[in-house]
Amino acid sequence: MNDVVIIGGSFAGLAAALQLGRARRKVTVLDTGRPRNRFAGHSHGLLGHDHKPPLDILVEARQQLARYPTIRLVNARAESVSGAIDDFCVFTDDNECLKARRVILSYGVVDQMPEVPGxxxxxxxxxxxxxxxxxxxxxxxxxxxxxxxxxxxxxxxxxxxxxxxxxxxxxxxxxxxxxxxxxxxxxxxxxxxxxxxxxxxxxxxxxxxxxxxxxxxxxxxxAHPRNTPSASLHESLGLATVNTPFGIALKVDERRETSVPGIYAAGDLANPLMASVTLATSHGATAGIFAQQSMLV
The missing domain is CATH 3.50.50.60 (FAD/NAD(P)-binding domain)
Incomplete structure (x- = not known):
């Protein structure tokens, strides 16, 4: 069984995985390879990585995670999440049930482009x-x-x-x-x-x-078009949300835990204030740390 399955492998998800891997927790990260900022030529304001292409930063991050033997990165989509704390099942599009004690949702949002040519x-x-x-x-x-x-x-x-x-x-x-x-x-x-x-x-x-x-x-x-979560897992799980001027965000507490015990959320999916690589990374690390601490005996 995994300690944690992370759904979404961009900045928030990988930051969570890094903290968990350093704590020697068994982690699987599911990712479809379509980060929200893939359209940007450069990422700015991220300390140590200012003015680097965001996809290059993610490639480097995945390479760094390879040194942690308890982290597994999988190119797959999560189709559903069932179960309860200490006994979740994340079912993937590869027909695999990944058992996990905790789940972190970091699958981000998708910007809804207006139907304006160009x-x-x-x-x-x-x-x-x-x-x-x-x-x-x-x-x-x-x-x-x-x-x-x-x-x-x-x-x-x-x-x-x-x-x-x-x-x-x-x-x-x-x-x-x-x-x-x-x-x-x-x-x-x-x-x-x-x-x-x-x-x-x-x-x-x-x-x-x-x-x-x-x-x-x-x-x-x-411009600030509306956005929508890039998956609907939060809906089937019945997670509480908050309304923003541009869409919904998942409601989390100071530990990044959602309204369902054992399920955490980070990144743009759970940030109603401002989209930012720096904030996504910070919130992902926070989710990973508190998910790990919640499993202490």
Whole structure:
């Protein structure tokens, strides 16, 4: 029997495996090889790995885990989880039942691309969601922000640390009069109309085409599409969730344990605040440590 089966082998899952492997616990990591940030050319803000391609960081991490004999990395998808604490069964698409005392869910989320030509193709390149991840590289350039709701007002204030040149695209959203007044006081133009296409020119340049307004070129476009968990295991398990402006996240306590005893969660799947490789790694390590401690006799 495994001590822990980890479902999802990106940053959170591998960080959990590392802690468990160092504690000499038997661990199996299931992964399908499709991390959320695979579209990004570089990962930023991760200490010791700043400006490295995220896929390269994951390759190096898997190589480092190979020195721990109790860790097994498996290219497979978890189809279901059944049982209870100390006696879980993770059933895979290879028709294998992996027995485990604990389970860590770290299968992440999938960004839901709007049906706008050029949006999906430019995601992670000319269109990005996070200034902490990509803002430094395009500081003092002309940024665009696709309005997604009241939370976008905070982004306007946040972006000021990187640039004074910002254009807001309403994209059909209602923007409250008081917020419009604040944007006007900050000399931030609001472009009306629906976005009909994103055309990319170079690594960090996008032309936003609209249905009722002239096209607008920006150096980088920030957008925050909704996301959804990349698997539905949490639903069949009946795990508690919390709502965020962009989707749901699994509810966990300070130990990263979900509402079902013995099942932990880490990474973007269980982070309602902000997607980040640094946070995913931290939360994964936390889940691994507390899963191990919960098995002490």
């Amino acid at each position: 949006f999906a193709e430019n995601w992670g390149k000319a269109i990005v969601p996070c200034p902490y991840c990509d803002g430094f590289e395009v500081a003092d350039q002309h940024w665009g922000l696709v309005w997604s709701g009241p939370q976008s007002h905070n982004y306007v204030r946040l972006y000021h640390d990187w640039t004074d040149a910002l254009t807001v695209f309403a994209d059909g959203h209602e923007i409250a009069p008081d917020i419009r007044a604040d944007l006007a006081s900050r000399r931030i133009p609001v472009v009306e109309g629906r976005i009909t296409e994103i055309a990319r020119h170079g690594d960090h340049n996008a032309t936003v085409r609209l249905d009722t307004s002239p096209h607008v070129a920006v150096d980088i476009l920030f």
